Amino acid sequence: MDALGLLRIRVRRGINLAVRDTASSDPYVAITCGSQKVRTRVEKNNCNPVWNEDLTIYIKDLNTPIVLSVYDKDTFTGDDSMGTAQIDIKPYMDCLKMGLEGLPDGTKVGRVEPSRDNCLSDESYVVWNKGKISQDMNLRLRNVECGEVEVQIEWINLPGSKHLHK
Numbered sequence: 001m002d003a004l005g006l007l008r009i010r011v012r013r014g015i016n017l018a019v020r021d022t023a024s025s026d027p028y029v030a031i032t033c034g035s036q037k038v039r040t041r042v043e044k045n046n047c048n049p050v051w052n053e054d055l056t057i058y059i060k061d062l063n064t065p066i067v068l069s070v071y072d073k074d075t076f077t078g079d080d081s082m083g084t085a086q087i088d089i090k091p092y093m094d095c096l097k098m099g100l101e102g103l104p105d106g107t108k109v110g111r112v113e114p115s116r117d118n119c120l121s122d123e124s125y126v127v128w129n130k131g132k133i134s135q136d137m138n139l140r141l142r143n144v145e146c147g148e149v150e151v152q153i154e155w156i157n158l159p160g161s162k163h164l165h166k
């Protein structure tokens with residue numbers, strides 16, 4: 001495996017997610033990247049679930065799309081879709097490649113505006129904190145009537161892997 005590194009995706013919570021059962025849903029988040037698929041636990045009967053769960057994927061190619069999907073867990077039928085969003089890590093990776101060091105905690109090192117090409121519902125910042133760089137994103141779900149998901153991404157270098165900093 002010649003991965004560039006790991007991406008930790010903290011799935012914080014869902015906001016105003018779509019109703020897929022009688023009055024609510026049993027949502028969970030699945031993230032796919034190439035052949036990888038990881039998922040959170042199911043939060044029963046809650047359209048504003050708090051997961052606060054870390055999902056980690058290998059990144060081998062920065063061009064492979066990272067797709068977040070929300071589903072309603074059903075016991076006897078297939079799980080219903082509650083929307084999808086793509087996680088665009090390119091602005092974040094560009095900040096990482098700058099090789100920043102020794103900044104005060106909370107320094108904003110990058111800003112990403114919502115656009116037609118990303119799924120952001122709000123401005124998103126790449127932030128330096130305690131020697132680490134992370135980015136919080138509010139993702140507006142597509143292919144669904146409503147719903148947003150808050151995530152945070154953070155890069156983790158693999159020991160011995162090709163270093164990103166040039």
Ligand SMILES: [Ca+2]
Pocket residue numbers: 020021025026072073074075
């Ligand atoms: Ca259900």
